[in-house]
Amino acid sequence: MIVRISGEGQYRLDDGDCDRVTELEKNVISIVEGGSKDGFADAFRELLDYVRSKGTPLGDDELDSSDVILPPSDISFAEAGMEFTGEGLIPD
Amino acid sequence: MAGLTGRMSTVVKAKVSKLLDRAEDPAETLDYSYQKQVEQLQNVKKGIADVVTAKKRLQMQESSLQQSVVKLDTQARQALSAGQEDLAKTALERKNVAQTELQGLDTQVSELEDQQQKLTDSEQKLRAKIEAFRTKKEVIKAQYSAAEAQVRISEAATGVGEQMADVGLAMQRAVDKTENMKARADAVSELEAAGTFEDVGQLGSGEDDIDRQLKQLSSTPAVESDLAKMKAELAQGDAAPAPQIAPATPEGGEAAAAPEAQQPSGNGSQG
Numbered sequence: 001m002i003v004r005i006s007g008e009g010q011y012r013l014d015d016g017d018c019d020r021v022t023e024l025e026k027n028v029i030s031i032v033e034g035g036s037k038d039g040f041a042d043a044f045r046e047l048l049d050y051v052r053s054k055g056t057p058l059g060d061d062e063l064d065s066s067d068v069i070l071p072p073s074d075i076s077f078a079e080a081g082m083e084f085t086g087e088g089l090i091p092d
Numbered sequence: 093m094a095g096l097t098g099r100m101s102t103v104v105k106a107k108v109s110k111l112l113d114r115a116e117d118p119a120e121t122l123d124y125s126y127q128k129q130v131e132q133l134q135n136v137k138k139g140i141a142d143v144v145t146a147k148k149r150l151q152m153q154e155s156s157l158q159q160s161v162v163k164l165d166t167q168a169r170q171a172l173s174a175g176q177e178d179l180a181k182t183a184l185e186r187k188n189v190a191q192t193e194l195q196g197l198d199t200q201v202s203e204l205e206d207q208q209q210k211l212t213d214s215e216q217k218l219r220a221k222i223e224a225f226r227t228k229k230e231v232i233k234a235q236y237s238a239a240e241a242q243v244r245i246s247e248a249a250t251g252v253g254e255q256m257a258d259v260g261l262a263m264q265r266a267v268d269k270t271e272n273m274k275a276r277a278d279a280v281s282e283l284e285a286a287g288t289f290e291d292v293g294q295l296g297s298g299e300d301d302i303d304r305q306l307k308q309l310s311s312t313p314a315v316e317s318d319l320a321k322m323k324a325e326l327a328q329g330d331a332a333p334a335p336q337i338a339p340a341t342p343e344g345g346e347a348a349a350a351p352e353a354q355q356p357s358g359n360g361s362q363g
Contacts, residue, residue, distance in 0.1 A: 004254065004258065006258055006261055006262070007210050007214065007258065007261070007262045008210070009217065060216070060217045060220035060221065060224075061220050061221065061223065061224035062221075062224070062251070063221060063224055063225060063228065063247070063248040063251030063252060064247070064251050065247065065250040065251045065253075065254050066254060069254070069258075072261070072262065072265070074203075074206075074207075
């Protein structure tokens with residue numbers, strides 16, 4: 001599985017690590033949906049750190065597209081919220 | 093995967109396939125995609141240059157705010173020595189707002205510098221991917237049948253498209269940030285411009301919108317302590333050339349009572 005962290009780069013992860021990524025991601029989502037900022041930064045950092053530590057960075061000249069694209073590491077709670085409610089991060 | 097991540101990948105893929113639908117012939121599609129990529133790389137470079145320009149403008153605004161702080165401080169001093177405490181207080185309130193804003197600007201400018209660095213890195217990645225695409229398109233043209241080529245083109249182009257979208261996103265965030273900061277700095281400059289007075293008496297006592305906003309924004313304890321300090325300093329300054337004045341300064345009593353030598357703190361006097 002290839003995961004991109006926006007603004008940072010792509011990582012190739014073993015299929016065995018995907019479940020944990022999903023789990024960590026669900027955790028972030030439920031915090032954002034809960035509407036309270038508490039724990040957001042930590043949960044999101046945990047997700048990114050997992051990807052960074054388990055993944056191998058893709059070479060700059062590799063043209064594979066990602067299976068998962070994660071928001072940039074400096075995303076704010078408000079931006080994360082918008083990502084759910086429709087005004088996503090990628091402008092048209 | 094849904095939620096946080098699904099939407100972004102979907103948007104990227106949709107954009108890339110829209111681009112690829114333009115031409116039917118694989119060779120043509122390849123050349124067209126490559127040409128588009130090179131064009132977009134130019135736009136990215138221009139975009140980064142714009143971010144740098146915007147950052148420089150903010151830094152200039154920062155230094156003009158710094159000058160305002162000095163100016164307002166001087167004006168507060170003038171007003172106070174002319175016995176107009178209300179005016180002095182207004183000037184100090186404005187100074188306080190400008191100072192607070194300056195601190196914020198400072199943090200944001202350094203955040204912007206980080207973003208700029210990331211943007212430059214992403215641009216280099218994009219350049220490398222476009223270069224890889226250029227090589228790959230010749231291989232695809234030479235080796236694959238039309239049907240097979242279509243699939244491989246799509247894969248390769250999506251890879252480049254994703255990087256492109258990523259740089260685009262980073263750029264958009266940097267631009268939003270500079271605009272947001274600029275708007276704030278402009279607002280403070282306006283407050284400051286409205287608040288500077290050539291002639292100390294000019295400001296009058298009528299509270300306008302600006303003053304009401306200022307009162308909300310500025311921190312009262314900070315303003316009060318500035319005012320007290322200024323009074324003490326003035327009392328001291330006045331005491332030397334004309335020792336007969338400055339009788340009633342409640343907070344600065346100490347300083348007024350000791351016109352020579354023993355200054356409480358701060359002003360480093362050589363004695």
